[in-house]
Amino acid sequence: MSLLQISGVNKHFGAVQVLNGVDLTVEAGTVVGLVGDNGAGKSTLMKTITGIYAVDGGDVQFSGESLIGVAPGARRQRGIEMIYQDLALCKQQDVAANIFLGREPVKWAFGFLPGFVDKARMDEDALKMIARLGARIPSIHRPVGMFSGGQQQTVAIARALTFNPKLVIMDEPTAALAVREVESVLKLIRQMRDEGIAVILISHRLNDVFEVTDRIVVLRQGRIEADLQTRKTQMREVVSYIVGAH
Amino acid sequence: MSSTDMIAPTSGWRQLQFFFDSKLHVRLESIIVLVVLGVAMSVLSPYFLSVSNFLNILLATSTIGVLAIGTTLILCSGGLDLSIGSILGLAGVVGAYFCVELEWPWFMAIVGALGAGAFAGFVNGQFITRLRIPAFIVTLGMLGIARGIGLIIAPNGGAIYGLPGPVIYLGQGRPLGIPSPVIILAIAAVLSHYLLAYSRFGWHTLAIGDNESAARATGISVESLRRKLYTISGMMAGLAGLIFMARVNAGDPTAGYTYELTAITAAIIGGTSLFGGKGSILGAVIGALIMGVLQNGLNLLAVQSYYQQIAIGAVLILAVYIDQLQTGKEKKA
Numbered sequence: 001m002s003l004l005q006i007s008g009v010n011k012h013f014g015a016v017q018v019l020n021g022v023d024l025t026v027e028a029g030t031v032v033g034l035v036g037d038n039g040a041g042k043s044t045l046m047k048t049i050t051g052i053y054a055v056d057g058g059d060v061q062f063s064g065e066s067l068i069g070v071a072p073g074a075r076r077q078r079g080i081e082m083i084y085q086d087l088a089l090c091k092q093q094d095v096a097a098n099i100f101l102g103r104e105p106v107k108w109a110f111g112f113l114p115g116f117v118d119k120a121r122m123d124e125d126a127l128k129m130i131a132r133l134g135a136r137i138p139s140i141h142r143p144v145g146m147f148s149g150g151q152q153q154t155v156a157i158a159r160a161l162t163f164n165p166k167l168v169i170m171d172e173p174t175a176a177l178a179v180r181e182v183e184s185v186l187k188l189i190r191q192m193r194d195e196g197i198a199v200i201l202i203s204h205r206l207n208d209v210f211e212v213t214d215r216i217v218v219l220r221q222g223r224i225e226a227d228l229q230t231r232k233t234q235m236r237e238v239v240s241y242i243v244g245a246h
Numbered sequence: 247m248s249s250t251d252m253i254a255p256t257s258g259w260r261q262l263q264f265f266f267d268s269k270l271h272v273r274l275e276s277i278i279v280l281v282v283l284g285v286a287m288s289v290l291s292p293y294f295l296s297v298s299n300f301l302n303i304l305l306a307t308s309t310i311g312v313l314a315i316g317t318t319l320i321l322c323s324g325g326l327d328l329s330i331g332s333i334l335g336l337a338g339v340v341g342a343y344f345c346v347e348l349e350w351p352w353f354m355a356i357v358g359a360l361g362a363g364a365f366a367g368f369v370n371g372q373f374i375t376r377l378r379i380p381a382f383i384v385t386l387g388m389l390g391i392a393r394g395i396g397l398i399i400a401p402n403g404g405a406i407y408g409l410p411g412p413v414i415y416l417g418q419g420r421p422l423g424i425p426s427p428v429i430i431l432a433i434a435a436v437l438s439h440y441l442l443a444y445s446r447f448g449w450h451t452l453a454i455g456d457n458e459s460a461a462r463a464t465g466i467s468v469e470s471l472r473r474k475l476y477t478i479s480g481m482m483a484g485l486a487g488l489i490f491m492a493r494v495n496a497g498d499p500t501a502g503y504t505y506e507l508t509a510i511t512a513a514i515i516g517g518t519s520l521f522g523g524k525g526s527i528l529g530a531v532i533g534a535l536i537m538g539v540l541q542n543g544l545n546l547l548a549v550q551s552y553y554q555q556i557a558i559g560a561v562l563i564l565a566v567y568i569d570q571l572q573t574g575k576e577k578k579a
Binding site for chain 2: 050052071072073074075076077082084088089090091092093097101102103104106109113115116117141159
């Protein structure tokens with residue numbers, strides 16, 4: 001049984017058919033690169049996995065259970081995390097608030113007042129997570145909007161990894177990063193795979209895709225154009241599928 | 247870098263700011279402004295510094311303070327509620343209508359005022375989230391609708407007089423020497439402060455005001471949260487209407503005219519962002535108090551009320567300017 005099984009997924013916005021009978025499976029502990037031209041439907045496909053968009057047809061199964069009708073929050077609880085291209089951070093909130101967004105632990109204040117957000121525990125866990133990622137952040141109490149692009153990326157990644165995900169979708173995680181930061185993200189992806197986490201990597205940077213993936217899936221005009229073993233293909237072949245010249 | 251460096255900022259002033267911001271959830275600057283104003287007024291007027299005058303200021307601030315609490319929650323969520331002044335008027339009329347015209351028991355005045363407020367806010371929330379009409383438009387519409395309904399209910403558009411004693415006590419009573427409205431404001435402020443600063447509800451409110459799509463992606467049900475917030479804002483306006491009605495012993499359909507702008511002013515002076523994601527309930531109360539102290543002090547100094555309006559306008563602009571300077575500095579640091 002595959003961890004993620006997408007079968008025959010359709011999605012349209014008004015008259016525009018964005019996804020057209022897409023089939024895709026992802027196994028645990030593998031890294032799948034999802035490539036394609038702008039407007040090929042990559043982000044839309046990913047958002048049907050996270051539940052931001054409802055599918056118009058077809059099925060999305062995770063660990064053998066259908067996700068149709070399951071809300072985004074519930075899908076996160078089942079182990080699906082996505083790191084968005086724009087990072088989806090609340091820029092005026094601090095590190096812990098962002099990492100635990102939507103999943104804040106609560107405690108009883110003074111032993112009898114219910115529902116208090118457990119900030120101390122969140123800060124402690126946030127620090128641990130940042131340290132585990134080997135990142136440096138000036139202060140976890142600063143609003144994350146004051147951080148550099150790489151530091152913000154770290155917070156977004158920490159949010160995805162804190163709750164032991166089974167599948168992590170990364171949308172252009174390296175696009176806005178400096179060279180050294182790209183290396184650490186790629187290293188992190190390998191580390192996740194070694195821990196048995198499945199990763200879907202959306203990227204325009206084919207060098208990065210070839211460096212870390214096991215498979216490369218090409219999406220073109222809302223259809224799966226090719227599903228290739230990274231070891232057995234070359235950049236030229238992938239590019240020809242992307243532009244539809246194969 | 248040790249882990250303690252990652253937790254606390256270094257300089258003394260910054261540390262103090264940090265303590266107020268993250269532990270007390272109120273901005274140090276707004277407290278300083280309030281204290282400086284208080285000291286200045288004490289020096290300028292021999293009548294300012296007394297317990298009874300302080301209670302006067304608190305009493306005069308209570309209505310706007312309660313409104314500013316609801317406004318702060320709404321602004322934090324990136325929303326806007328222009329209808330609260332009109333809802334205040336409507337709530338007073340409904341409360342008075344229940345216990346005077348219909349001769350229902352006195353507590354129905356409370357039920358009527360809070361219920362009318364909450365219902366108007368609930369309707370705001372429905373239109374904003376289900377029909378996706380901008381909050382500015384919906385609450386501007388409700389500003390007219392609530393005022394109109396209040397004027398229709400009140401006989402000949404005039405005030406309803408003759409409230410029962412227990413209701414008047416809510417506005418004019420002094421349990422333990424403290425005016426009841428001040429006690430009501432204190433309770434509302436403490437509960438709402440907990441809600442915004444310490445509960446998941448409040449954290450999510452800040453999150454949707456900060457980055458709505460990010461909040462939605464993490465599984466926060468944005469629309470349902472917004473509906474609750476507008477209902478709370480309406481209910482706070484209802485509570486303010488109850489206080490107002492009880493203080494003047496009348497359900498006055500013209501009460502609360504332009505109070506929404508005063509409430510927004512108080513919230514922003516208290517450090518709440520007009521654009522969402524940042525705010526403080528205690529700050530809003532302090533903002534309302536800053537305006538109250540200004541008005542009271544200038545009254546004691548026999549300054550014409552026209553000048554008071556100028557002073558409050560200037561304080562508002564100055565407060566936002568100082569905030570921008572701060573934010574700019576932090577970004578550079």
